[in-house]
Every structure is written in C-alpha cells, then in structure tokens.
Amino acid sequence: xxxxxxxxxxxxxxxxxxxxxxxxxxxxxxxxxxxxxxxxxxxxxxxxxxxxxxxxxxxxxxxxxxxxxxxxxxxxxxxxxxxxxxxxxxxxxxxxxxxxxxxxxxxxxxxxxxxxxxxxxxxxxxxxxxxxxxxxxxxxxxxxxxxxxxxxxxxxxxxxxxxxxxxxxxxxxxxxxxxxxxxxxxxxxxxxxxxxxxxxxxxxxxxxxxxxxxxxxxxxxxxxxxxxxxxxxxxxxxxxxxxxxxxxxxxxxxxxxxxxxxxxxxxxxxxxxxxxxxxxxxxxxxxxxxxxxxxxxxxxxxxxxxxxxxxxxxxxxxxxxxxxxxxxxxxxxxxxxxxxxxxxxxxxxxxxxxxxxxxxxxxxxxxxxxxxxxxxxxxxxxxxxxxxxxxxxxxxxxxxxxxxxxxxxxxxxxxxxxxxxxxxxxxxxxxx
Numbered sequence: 001x002x003x004x005x006x007x008x009x010x011x012x013x014x015x016x017x018x019x020x021x022x023x024x025x026x027x028x029x030x031x032x033x034x035x036x037x038x039x040x041x042x043x044x045x046x047x048x049x050x051x052x053x054x055x056x057x058x059x060x061x062x063x064x065x066x067x068x069x070x071x072x073x074x075x076x077x078x079x080x081x082x083x084x085x086x087x088x089x090x091x092x093x094x095x096x097x098x099x100x101x102x103x104x105x106x107x108x109x110x111x112x113x114x115x116x117x118x119x120x121x122x123x124x125x126x127x128x129x130x131x132x133x134x135x136x137x138x139x140x141x142x143x144x145x146x147x148x149x150x151x152x153x154x155x156x157x158x159x160x161x162x163x164x165x166x167x168x169x170x171x172x173x174x175x176x177x178x179x180x181x182x183x184x185x186x187x188x189x190x191x192x193x194x195x196x197x198x199x200x201x202x203x204x205x206x207x208x209x210x211x212x213x214x215x216x217x218x219x220x221x222x223x224x225x226x227x228x229x230x231x232x233x234x235x236x237x238x239x240x241x242x243x244x245x246x247x248x249x250x251x252x253x254x255x256x257x258x259x260x261x262x263x264x265x266x267x268x269x270x271x272x273x274x275x276x277x278x279x280x281x282x283x284x285x286x287x288x289x290x291x292x293x294x295x296x297x298x299x300x301x302x303x304x305x306x307x308x309x310x311x312x313x314x315x316x317x318x319x320x321x322x323x324x325x326x327x328x329x330x331x332x333x334x335x336x337x338x339x340x341x342x343x344x345x346x347x348x349x350x351x352x353x354x355x356x357x358x359x360x361x362x363x364x365x366x367x368x369x370x371x372x373x374x375x376x377x378x379x380x381x382x383x384x385x386x387x388x389x390x391x392x393x394x395x396x397x398x399x400x401x402x403x404x405x406x407x408x409x410x411x412x413x414x415x416x417x418x419x420x421x422x423x424x425x426x427x428x429x430x431x432x
Contacts, residue, residue, distance in 0.1 A: 036064050038331050038338065041080070041090035043321075044070035046287040047147060047280065050350045054341050064334035074196065074259040081399060084326075085109060091329040092338065096395040097135035097143050097322045103398050104324070105137045111325040112140040116336045123336075126343035131359040134391070135322045143322030144339045148356035149383050150278045152202050152317040152392075154303070158296045160187060160273045168300040172210075172239065175303045179248045182273045188250040190243075191272035193258030197406035200253075200413050201393055202276050203243070205316040206302040207236040213309035214388040221396055225427040232309070237412065237419045239305070244413055254414055261288065268292040276302070278317050279379055282355030286371065299378065315386040318395060320359050352376055357383070401429045 042051050048070055055066045069090065071079050076094075083089055084104060095101050104110050117123045124132055127145050135143025156168060164182055169175040179189040193199040208216060212232035219227045227233060243249075256262040264281065266272040268289040275281065285293040304312040323342065325335050341347055343360045351358045352370035357379045370376035383389065394402045408425035411417035417425075 038064055038066050038092065038329065038334055039069055039090040040066050040092045040323075040338070041069045041071065042094040043076045044072045045280070046283045047354060047356065049287075050147075050347070050354060050356075053350055054347055057346060058338050058341060062334060062337060064331050066334075066338055072259070074257075077399060077402065089326050089328065091331065092323050092325055092335055094146070095135075095143065095322050095324055096318055096392070097320065098391050098396050099398045099401075100395050101135065101142055101322075101324055102137055103400070105140075105142055109327060110142050111327045111329065111332065112142060113144065113325065113339075114141055116332070116339070117141060120336065120340060122343060123339060126360050126362070128359045128361070130389070131320045134319045135324070143324045144342050145320040145359050146323050146342050147321040148279070148351050148358045149320050149379070150280060150318040150356075151315045151379060151382055151386075151389070152206065152276060152278050153281075153299045153301065153379075153382075154274055154276050155267065155281050156274045156298045156300070157267055157270055157272070157292075158298045160270050161298070164273070166273075168298060169303050170300075172303050172305050176242070176246060178273065179243070179246050183247050187270070188266060188272040189246075189274065190248045191256070191263040191266040191275040192249040192253040193256050193263035194249070194253035194410060194413065195255055195257040195262070196259050197410050198392075198394060199258050199263065199277065201405065201409045202278075202316070203240060203413075204236070204409050205390060205393055206276070207239050207305070208233070209314050209316055209388070209390055210302065210305040210308045210310040210312070211236040211239070213311070214314060214390055217390060217393070217396075220426070220429075221431050223431050228423045228426040233423065234419055237422060240413065241419075244415070249413075254410065264288070268297075279355065279357065282372070282375055286355060293372075299375065301382065311387045313382075313386050314388045314390065315382060316390040316392065318392055319389055397429055397431065404429060 040055060042048060051068055055068045059065050080093060085107065101110065113123065123144055124141065131145055131149065135141065161167065164185060166178050166181060169178055182189040216227045216230065216232055258264065258277070263275055264284055267275045268285055282293060282297070285297055301312065323339060329335055345362065348358045348360055348363055348366050349369060352366055355371055355375055357363065357376055364380065367373055367376050367380060394405050397405065404425055408417065408422050412422040
C-alpha cells in the first residue's frame, strides 16, 4: 500500500520514525498519553485521508479526543511489533486479523471486544459475518472491520493492451501470450514490486489456489506440512517458473517496490501492461495519477488454470482490515464510540469514494454513489460470488513466519532457490 498520509490534526509517524522517537504513550503508568486522548495507529498510505476524516468526525462530539498516527507501509509490521508491549503502544491499531493478531492475543495484550458488543450489538451485526469472524480468536472477538475488503486483482493499462491488440486474459495461456506480445514491444509485461516481497507472494497465492483449490493451503495452515511437497504444489511452482522464464516481470523486479510508487508508476506510465495487486491499487492510482485511474486503469480476475482444481471465482487477498484495542487503554468507552463509526453511512461513503469496499450490511445501497461505481460493483460481485476467499499467506500465518515466506517466494522467483528449497522453507513454518 502507499507510503503517503495527509493528517489534519494528527501526529504523523512518518518515514523518519525511529525507535528513539516514541509515539505518545498508551501503556503502563503512562497509558493513554494525554488524559483526554486515544491514539489510533494505522498503516500509512493514500487511504489515510478517510481515517483523518473519521477522526475529525469523532472529535467534534467526544470529550476524549482521538489522535491519528501513521507508520509507512513498508515498516508497519516491524514497528508495530516493536512498540506493542511498550509505553509507546497505541490504544487502537490497524491489522489484518487472523494470524496477524494471534500472538498479541496469546501475550494477553488485546482487549476482548465481547463486552463492547454486548452493549452495542451493532459492532457485530452491522458487518458481514464471514469477514467479522476473521478477527475472532479462541472464540472471542478482537477486531472491528475497517477500510474494506481487499481482493487481489489483475490490474492493467487499457491503452497499452489496446495498442498491442490484446484483451484482458481469462486463461493462463492468454496471459502467457500477452507476456510474449508485450515483451516483443519492449514493454515490461507485468510490473512487480519484488523489493517488497509481498507483491510476489500474491502470485503464489493465486497459482496454488487455481491449481490445488483452497484445501491445500487450509491443510498447511492446519499443520499438514506434507501438502507442500504434493504434485499440486510442484505444479504451481512450475507455472511460476514458466512465467519468470518468459520474462514476464522483466529483469530487475527485485529492485522495484510498490511502497515507493515504483511498480504502480510502471503501470500508469505505460511501461508495463499488468500488475497483480490488492484492491487498494485503485485509490493509490486515483491519488497519484487521477487521469490514469479515470481513463486507462482496468481490472480483471486472476486467470483460470487448465485442469486446475480451484474454482476460477475463488479470491485471494485480505478479507478486511481491522481495528484492535490494547487492553491497557484508559478510555474503553471512548474507543467503543470511535469503533461505532466504522459502520456509519459517512464511513461507508467515504471509503467507496476512494475505491475501497467496506463489508458492512449497508454497503450495497451506496454502490451507485462510489467514486467509481463500476469498480466497486466489480469488487462487490467478485467477493460475493467467490466460493473461497483465501487470506494472504503472510497474514494467515503468525508474524514470525513472514520473513521465511517472503524470502522463499523472492528467492524462488529470482532463481536463487529451487522447488525443493521452496518446499523445505514452507514446511518449516509453524501455524498459529
């Protein structure tokens, strides 16, 4: 996601944030910083404009004021883990649910939200159950959905494809053909922010799902390490190698990043034809290249794989982002009031305005008012019709697994690791 934030009265934690530069304290004897404040920590990117708006709305009526802090996307996970059990911890923080918060629950750092929900059932009832349950750990709720669902899609430059006589690929063979055509025209077929590693992981998620169906990853997440050496696993790896050998990502993809606008710029300037990215790509392009987002940005589902067990309607990505609450917060009542805004009409309309798709029960009635109704409806139908929504690998596993996953996908993609090495790396992962 993007490394940009625009904060109204928020205290930014920008690129210069170092461990010596603390956030306002919210733990121990100093919990909560100022007596009348709650700190809200979010992933720093283009979406922060909505979070700033909602904080402003909250502060108009609340005696306890919310202060928004951001950490740039590339650093978010690492620095969150560094401060989560210190006096620098926030009251409320952004996460992906699932494995991303399980270690914090086990460490007894998070506040179960069941009491809040008992007082305001809307904190649960106003969200789609399948999404809300992504932040339920050991039978207790630890997160309220925010932002929106984030399916990964194949984005493309309409002009580049039209000039090359291509249409959005529906099958793997059509994608390979597009790679060859664009490469012949000296255009990088697929922009890839390999320097960030997680964009590369997206290709593996979809290839494994299309080849093997969702069961393989579910089994692996459940502790069955043997699935990584199955015929389906090796077939998915063969297809990834086929793509890289065809020159799909160019030659310097490990030097390109999404988080510094490298890969999205390749797409928006016509230097690349495609990019596989989460739905937040729309708001990123809308923020940095509004004319491109309006006129030449296209999107489609990940191609089908001939003979694959996975349903072509299956989706991979992030089911939603969530706000979780630190147990040490001094202002749980104010936090509860802030969280109620996550299902407000204002929140839904603001998120739709930047291309995000909230998973609230009132979302559908606002789709026609979205910044791009066509895009929002495509996402909504995509998620609604998906038989399976696979959570991103590095979010489904606990944070301790992230480095191993990212290194494996990077090194296999750039040829420094063979299939057996990749399989061994994935078998070393410990499920939550």
